[in-house]
Amino acid sequence: MARRTTLRAATLLPALALVVAAAGCGSGGGGEAKGVPLVNEGRLTTCTNVPYEPFESREDGEVVGFDIDLIDLVAEDLGVEQRVTNAPFTTLQSGQALNVGNCDVAAAAITINDVREKNFDFSDPYFNATQALLAPEGSGLDSFAALEGKALGYQKGTTGAEYAKERAERHDVTLKQFADLGLLLQNMRTGKIDAVINDDFALVEFADENPKFEVTKKLRTDENYGFGVKTGNDKLRTKINEVLAEAKEDGTYDRLYEKWFGTAPADD
Numbered sequence: 001m002a003r004r005t006t007l008r009a010a011t012l013l014p015a016l017a018l019v020v021a022a023a024g025c026g027s028g029g030g031g032e033a034k035g036v037p038l039v040n041e042g043r044l045t046t047c048t049n050v051p052y053e054p055f056e057s058r059e060d061g062e063v064v065g066f067d068i069d070l071i072d073l074v075a076e077d078l079g080v081e082q083r084v085t086n087a088p089f090t091t092l093q094s095g096q097a098l099n100v101g102n103c104d105v106a107a108a109a110i111t112i113n114d115v116r117e118k119n120f121d122f123s124d125p126y127f128n129a130t131q132a133l134l135a136p137e138g139s140g141l142d143s144f145a146a147l148e149g150k151a152l153g154y155q156k157g158t159t160g161a162e163y164a165k166e167r168a169e170r171h172d173v174t175l176k177q178f179a180d181l182g183l184l185l186q187n188m189r190t191g192k193i194d195a196v197i198n199d200d201f202a203l204v205e206f207a208d209e210n211p212k213f214e215v216t217k218k219l220r221t222d223e224n225y226g227f228g229v230k231t232g233n234d235k236l237r238t239k240i241n242e243v244l245a246e247a248k249e250d251g252t253y254d255r256l257y258e259k260w261f262g263t264a265p266a267d268d
Helices: 003-010 064-078 089-093 159-171 179-190 200-209 232-251 254-262
Strands: 019-020 031-033 036-038 042-047 057-059 062-064 081-086 103-111 128-129 131-136 151-155 173-179 196-200 211-217 224-231
Touching: 036 042, 036 232, 042 064, 042 089, 062 064, 064 081, 064 103, 064 232, 064 254, 089 103, 103 128, 103 131, 131 159, 131 200, 151 159, 151 179, 159 173, 159 196, 173 179, 179 196, 196 200, 200 211, 224 232, 232 254
Parallel strands: 019 081, 042 081, 042 103, 151 173, 151 196
Antiparallel strands: 031 036, 057 062, 103 224, 128 224, 131 196, 131 211
16 A cells, blocks of 8 residues: 555654664663663663564564554653564564563564463553455455365464464365465465465455455454563553553544554544
């Protein structure tokens, strides 16, 4: 879509999200901003998993997206720069990246669930999503029954993976696992899999930019995304919740939502 090109010049926030190697995080000796502990002095370090448009992706050497802009608000409130590092999604949803001090925040369209809440602490929910199926246009692959004898791709460690595993065997669907959304969609393009399952907004974004494919079914799982912090880091979690609440109150959340999704958020 063209919206990021047209709206990037009107970015609301001054903080710059820089990409660094995962091994380089946590090497700054630690610090603090307004009483909030940080793994690196003078910056809020975010772990994400790209590509996952429109939540996080690379643009001109920089990680950008809806998640990044929201965490920029937190960094701005703390008076520090946000620094972004890419990490495997499995290290985010397991809490490993937070526990070893690679980052302060995990921001990667992470669905809140009971298993992950044992690994790290979540912020308040900031986005509602669901799972969906993506397939070539006109394929008719709009259910697990329709996928019988076909190959369905999923991203490792995601709620879509769990949803697919629960249903694939009884419908004789072959499942194929991929490390990230980019690899998943690339194998869709090249015909190595017949369909993919993932969060609906990520697949809608892809279908809008690739008209040979379409979202064939939204699966209504009603998932809520949250930002992750290390278990017990209540000061940072509270700060994130305060900033999210203020952004929703003053209209900043709505402006960022429209910037990345091209439409205003639906009323609750």
